[in-house]
Amino acid sequence: MSAPSTPNEGGTTTLVVRVENKAGVLARVAGLFARRGFNIESLAVAPTEDERFSRLTIVVGVDAAPMEQVVKQLDKLVNVVEIRELNPAASVERELMMVTVQADPPIRGQILDLVRIFQATVLNVGYGEIMVSLTGSPSRVDDFEDLLRPYGIVDVQRTGKVALSKLAKTAPDPLAP
Amino acid sequence: MNMNGGQALMKALENEGVDILFGLPGGAILPVYDPLIDSSIRHVLVRHEQGAGHMAEGFAHATGRPGVAMVTSGPAATNIVTPLCDAYMDSIPMVVVTGQVPYAAIGTDAFQECDTTGITMSVTKHNYLVTEAADIPQVIHDAFHIATTGRPGPVLVDIPKDIVDPNNPRSAMEWYTPDSHDLPGYLPNRAGDSELIRQAAKLISESERPVIYSGGGILKARAAEALLELAELTGIPVVTTLMNRGGFPDDHPLCLGMPGMHGNYTAVTAMQESDLLIALGARFDDRVTGKVAEFAPLAKIIHVDIDSAELGKVRRPDVAIQGDCRLVIEELITALGEIGGREAQPDRNTWRSRISGWQERFPLTYEQSKDDELLKPQFVLEQLRDATPDDTIVASGVGQHQMWTSQYWKFNHPYTWVNSGGLGTMGFAIPAAIGAKAGRPDRMVWAVDGDGCFQMTAQELVTAATEGFPIKVALINNAYLGMVRQWQEMFYEERYSEVYLTRDVPDYKMWAEALGCVGLRVESPEEVGPAIEQANEVDDRPVVVEFRCEAGENVYPMVPAGMSNSDVVVDPSQQDRPR
Numbered sequence: 001m002s003a004p005s006t007p008n009e010g011g012t013t014t015l016v017v018r019v020e021n022k023a024g025v026l027a028r029v030a031g032l033f034a035r036r037g038f039n040i041e042s043l044a045v046a047p048t049e050d051e052r053f054s055r056l057t058i059v060v061g062v063d064a065a066p067m068e069q070v071v072k073q074l075d076k077l078v079n080v081v082e083i084r085e086l087n088p089a090a091s092v093e094r095e096l097m098m099v100t101v102q103a104d105p106p107i108r109g110q111i112l113d114l115v116r117i118f119q120a121t122v123l124n125v126g127y128g129e130i131m132v133s134l135t136g137s138p139s140r141v142d143d144f145e146d147l148l149r150p151y152g153i154v155d156v157q158r159t160g161k162v163a164l165s166k167l168a169k170t171a172p173d174p175l176a177p
Numbered sequence: 178m179n180m181n182g183g184q185a186l187m188k189a190l191e192n193e194g195v196d197i198l199f200g201l202p203g204g205a206i207l208p209v210y211d212p213l214i215d216s217s218i219r220h221v222l223v224r225h226e227q228g229a230g231h232m233a234e235g236f237a238h239a240t241g242r243p244g245v246a247m248v249t250s251g252p253a254a255t256n257i258v259t260p261l262c263d264a265y266m267d268s269i270p271m272v273v274v275t276g277q278v279p280y281a282a283i284g285t286d287a288f289q290e291c292d293t294t295g296i297t298m299s300v301t302k303h304n305y306l307v308t309e310a311a312d313i314p315q316v317i318h319d320a321f322h323i324a325t326t327g328r329p330g331p332v333l334v335d336i337p338k339d340i341v342d343p344n345n346p347r348s349a350m351e352w353y354t355p356d357s358h359d360l361p362g363y364l365p366n367r368a369g370d371s372e373l374i375r376q377a378a379k380l381i382s383e384s385e386r387p388v389i390y391s392g393g394g395i396l397k398a399r400a401a402e403a404l405l406e407l408a409e410l411t412g413i414p415v416v417t418t419l420m421n422r423g424g425f426p427d428d429h430p431l432c433l434g435m436p437g438m439h440g441n442y443t444a445v446t447a448m449q450e451s452d453l454l455i456a457l458g459a460r461f462d463d464r465v466t467g468k469v470a471e472f473a474p475l476a477k478i479i480h481v482d483i484d485s486a487e488l489g490k491v492r493r494p495d496v497a498i499q500g501d502c503r504l505v506i507e508e509l510i511t512a513l514g515e516i517g518g519r520e521a522q523p524d525r526n527t528w529r530s531r532i533s534g535w536q537e538r539f540p541l542t543y544e545q546s547k548d549d550e551l552l553k554p555q556f557v558l559e560q561l562r563d564a565t566p567d568d569t570i571v572a573s574g575v576g577q578h579q580m581w582t583s584q585y586w587k588f589n590h591p592y593t594w595v596n597s598g599g600l601g602t603m604g605f606a607i608p609a610a611i612g613a614k615a616g617r618p619d620r621m622v623w624a625v626d627g628d629g630c631f632q633m634t635a636q637e638l639v640t641a642a643t644e645g646f647p648i649k650v651a652l653i654n655n656a657y658l659g660m661v662r663q664w665q666e667m668f669y670e671e672r673y674s675e676v677y678l679t680r681d682v683p684d685y686k687m688w689a690e691a692l693g694c695v696g697l698r699v700e701s702p703e704e705v706g707p708a709i710e711q712a713n714e715v716d717d718r719p720v721v722v723e724f725r726c727e728a729g730e731n732v733y734p735m736v737p738a739g740m741s742n743s744d745v746v747v748d749p750s751q752q753d754r755p756r
Contacts, residue, residue: 072485
């Protein structure tokens, strides 16, 4: 596990957990949070480049301090290989949202304006509704959702965020061992 | 070699060195009970699946080897949840095999189906649902590895019927002997960090009022000898928690005995007044610390534990060392030697004389019963202690009798005390004593039980009688759920609610005889010694000695729940003494 990081805004913590890709592992992980009454705000799971493992990105609505014991308990699960607490400042975060909005023909243009501004994608168009998707940082996805809300959101699905660490900006020291 | 999954399971257990199995057959596990007939493993037929689990625990307590239990699906699996949780709380190595309905029937509410792995997820170190017969050898090999390494604990293996049933093609497999573990997330570390160990040695050599706070990790790590060497090298007094009674000899001048809620005054107070607590394989349990915020307020903390999740869980340590207790203590002894050994330790005569002052003013005490009164349980336990061999294994249930046994027994050998510490499982004593006797047939094994506990698992005396485990039971009959009665007396204004069990029903002597035991009843002090002598001489069947004891006796000292250890309540006869 990495050193304690800056917690996210709003008292949430993001954990990146590498687990064995086996039946029941998600239940073991989720159970540790549930037992303590910690709510999982979002969760993204998919196999890694090595298909024996999956990578979980978990956002929990709890500050870093009470999380410490959970992280240690997570680390004890036999199927958990590695845990990192993610510092938002040192990582690149992305989230995908698909959303269907009410869009009668006269106001469809206003929605398409927002789609252009946010560089979102139109996925499907109906007579009175339009389905679009946006990939971006979680806060940008929040903004887009807020701006669409007045038009009437019919259906929305967000993936929960996924993240990778930012990359080094300087060349490695050739003298370093 | 071609075989079926049931044969493979037996062979895999044999390969792990299993020679005794506690269990009870039923529908889903039935196919495994057939190859059992041809196996070298002895099976002990229990009368209730909870008994199988506690026997496996008792076996592990007494031998250090993993206990193994095997039961069927559904109600059998739920019956063994309590022992699993007990073993999880007390870090007991145990492997439990449960039958499951056929793989294709899982999730259909089949007869005797339950979600065994789901139910036991939070009370096992790890569990498996095996889906293919070919996985059995590897899973069993991994299960024993996980149960016995790192912080030991229970592992459950749930096996659907079809993969062990020779009449089902899904049970066909080719045997292989696993030679490694593919557990990328499980790499327990044993060695402590050398730099941290040097820091610990430095803290020790600067401390004027140190106490070694030794817990169950000492016994798990087989570190009793190392602990003795450390204590004698430094001259530091040792408290032994409920889980480490016997891990440091009670007759040693440095031994302060049990700390905690019902610990003796000196052990509690020495920790409270210390300037350094050296916690070795202990977990700062609430029954030891009392009110955490006021626990040992002046003490720095060195905390050694194999489980890094324990470090800082309750109390922030000044030096936290993750590692095996034995290896770390041995390295600590070396590090202390490097900085001058015994000669470099500060003069701690003042500390020692304060400690001996407490020992003189506040020894364990009770009033002997008067002529027409019933027996004092403490008197019974002293007599039993003095009339049995020094290496007798003592198993206990949970409650007042457990605390008195821990207080009054002299544990001078490791692995002689078998009890349920963390979970506090009433009814633990009898099956655990049977398991201990199975593991150590050369030793005398006494179960000390209360009347409440006895009624929970007495049926396992049938197992003891029929399977040839001549354990002895000292039944402390005080007619009450005694510890609850004590709390109602002290904290609920003597309003007794549902704690009276009656003294004469059941008739314990007759019940013991009906269960295949020798039954004895003792009512007066002069009968105690002869009855124990008589019990000690029986070795062809179990013995139950019912000691009819005073109902109103309380366990002292006591730190009331949630109070500071500084407010320990001593025996009424000692309350006016200066502290």
